[in-house]
Amino acid sequence: MPIIDMQNISFSYDQEENFVVDNVDLYVNKGEFVAVLGHNGSGKSTLAKLMNVLYTPTKGKILICGMDTKGDVEAWEIRKHAGMIFQNPDNQIVATVVQEDVAFGLENTGVPTDEMKILVKDALKDVNMLEFAKSAPHLLSGGQKQRIAIAGVIAMMPDVLICDEATAMLDPIGRKEIINTVRKLNKEKGITVIWITHFMEEAAMADRVVVLSEGKIFLDGKPSEVFSKVDKIKEVGLDIPPMAELAYNLKSNNVQLGDNILTVDEMFKELSKLLCQ
């Protein structure tokens, strides 16, 4: 069973035929790390909110772990399976002590207190923030606050984590902390990740990249496949990872490089092969 199954969905904010998500079919399997890219206004956040039952589709249907977001299952039940992390860490902190903040979602699920303490501790360990359990969230850095927000979602043991530009307001160190934390949760716990971003280098480390344009899926494939379509990516106003663009330009000038170059390391290997022949 797929974790997310979007069947031909469209969504309009004004109930007119003005669809900001337009005929999207998206099928995400367990354990996938899917980056969603697209320029401002392409529909990324709306798509995320549709997965999190903040909205329901105007047309078509979405199944999250088999549950129809327009069906009888309560929204909070679906949100236990698909947790969301937003851009601004300050808007996601609700308590004055870290461990209480992480416990907040659990408190509404009826988990016994003893069990809750264990879940909170484990979640804080997972995001490497256990030593801050008794700290005041407002004293933490942006990256640390985001990790607390992630712990609050992870404590509920979701199947999928939806991150909507979760690193956009962070400095480079905070960004690395978050991406590494989420990658680790994906690899070690098999949590499916929807990673919405406008940072190319973040998309490059996903298993799969979906590019949205005007509410439609414009490209969908492995990062190396998607970023080799340089002209198409530029057509929708996105940048290419620098090494992918360099590889594309060199290949257009008949330099015999291999495919799938995204990083400095990969470029170095390919150039070394060529130069040391």
Ligand SMILES: Nc1ncnc2c1ncn2[C@@H]1O[C@H](COP(=O)(O)OP(=O)(O)O)[C@@H](O)[C@H]1O
């Ligand atoms: N609450 C809203 N009411 C009306 N229109 C909205 C609302 N939120 C977003 N939109 C419009 O929907 C389109 C998609 O927006 P959004 O999903 O936020 O895109 P992205 O996250 O890719 O920037 C944009 O044209 C935006 O102006």
Ligand SMILES: [Mg+2]
């Ligand atoms: Mg957005």
